[in-house]
Amino acid sequence: SRKLGNGRQSPTSPLKLFGLAKKRINDIFVDISKYMHETNTFLVEIAQEEGIVEQAQGEQTAKYIEKVRGIQEMLGRDRMKVAFYGRTSNGKSTVINAMLRSKILPTGIGHTTNCFLQVEGTDSEEAYILTEDQPQPLSVQSISGLAHALSTVRLKPDSTIHICWPKNKCSLLKDDVIFLDSPGIDLSPDMDSWIDRHCLDADVFVLVANAESTLMQTEKNFFHKVSTKLSKPNIFILNNRWDASAAEPEMQEEVKQQHLERSVAFLADELKVVDRFEAESHVFFVSARETLVTRVHQETGTPTPSGALLEGFQGRVFEFCNFERKFEECISQSVYLQECISQSAVQTKFEQHTANGKLITSDVRMIMESVFEASAKRKKCCQQENHEAQDKLDYTAKQLNLLSAEIKDKIKQMTEEVERKVSNAFTEEIRRLAILVDEFDR
Ligand code: GTP
Ligand code: MG
Secondary structure, three states: OOOOOOOOOOOOOHHHHHHHHHHHHHHHHHHHHHHHHHHHHHHHHHOOOOOOOOHHHHHHHHHHHHHHHHHHHHHHHOOEEEEEEOOOOOOHHHHHHHHHOOOOOOOOOOOOOOOEEEEEEEOOOOEEEEEOOOOOOEEEOOHHHHHHHHHHOOOOOOOEEEEEEEHHHOHHHHOOEEEEEOOOHHHOOOHHHHHHHHHOOOOEEEEEEEOOOOOOHHHHHHHHHHHHHOOOOEEEEEEEOHHHHHHOOOOHHHHHHHHHHHHHHHHHHHOOOOOHHHHHOOEEEOOHHHHHHHHHHHHHOOOOOHHHOOOOHHHHHHHHHHHHHHHHHHHHOOOOOOOOOOOOHHHHHHHHHHHHHHHHHHHHHHHHHHHHHHHHHHHHHHHHHHHHHHHHHHHHHHHHHHHHHHHHHHHHHHHHHHHHHHHHHHHHHHHHHHHHHHHHHO
16 A cells, blocks of 8 residues: 555555554553552552551552653653764765655765754644754754754754754654764764764664765774674665766666675674675665655656756666665564564564553552452451450440349348348337336336
8 A cells, every 4th residue: 555656654654553553552551650640549548547558569659650650751752763874975864855855954065964963753833953052942944944053053073953843744754753864974083972872772774875986994883883782783775876877877787786795795794683685675776866856846746857867767766765665664563563583673662661561560450459458357357356345345234234233132231231220229219218118107
């Protein structure tokens, strides 16, 4: 369903898979985050009850909330980064422009690109640039405005300028791909710091070579260093300026074979990043200039001036589209096709987040299970305590009954005693009175 002719992507384009995979994983983390917050609120509520939630469990869920937030932030920033390297004037900036179908980056003979230029998509309608020293966005009205804006900022070769280009003007940027243009490798005073600062997070590398000469030792050394720091980087070799071959048609095939052999030997035998068979599919013969001219005119619907294209340009434009297709496949390879041998960039990117997500959810599940067990134990304990209290109450009631019977007896005895004493006293008094009456009578 892909239209190879103009390089646009169909909805099933492999590059779209990156966007889809990213959206899916984002949605999952939104759910995880909601669940973590609910868990935390619940644990805080029942923390007052003694013996159910341990302090460490509450702390752990709070930590996980932070971790999930961190992953969500990383996912928000996650994009596919494609870095372009090569000697000065090989056409790196022109290749990126051709892929973006627009003359965005400044190009020209001599040394043009002075620092790292990162082209990334923005949802805003207007383009703007961001520099490392100046956090305020610098607005760019037009492409010539961009060249002007770039010339007004202070440039250090090691610094990066972010060119935020409206996504609605370029379909590749919609799919969260970012392009990193670099100054010529032959000019870099400190390759190591370049690699550390700009290459370690790149997903795909494109070596833009000059088909008019041959692969140079500086270019090779650079990639040797990259591959010591990254395991099996994804590298493409574009033999650019292949339109030059139109001037020497009789030598064309021979020169092509020579370049192909050298490029394959470099990728497969020297760097050992791919086997020789796979290496051949990573080498292309293109003319970025012709592709860009054709596309810019396609976009504006104007005819391409005849002098801009050389004999056989269709083949070279077609080869450029092949490169883009292979490049897209490389980015999203095996998201759905698990049998692919090499790990895809998408998988590598999301694998760590997926593993972390699984770890967090299973850990929180364990916490909740142990809270549930603790509360079940507590319930049992309370029931038992209730029984014991009831028994005690019954005993006390019985005791009270017994006690009251005893008291009644005692009161009865005392009353009887009093009655007895009173009647005795009466009898005694009557007897004494009778004696007195007797004596009186006498
Ligand atoms: P620096 O930024 O200076 O390192 O150079 P670069 O590698 O970015 O090269 P750039 O894209 O600026 O191209 C240098 C010159 O080569 C420009 O004048 C381009 O128009 C021209 N150019 C780029 N690609 C091709 C090509 O395929 N064929 C021909 N004939 N010229 C090209
Ligand atoms: Mg350049």
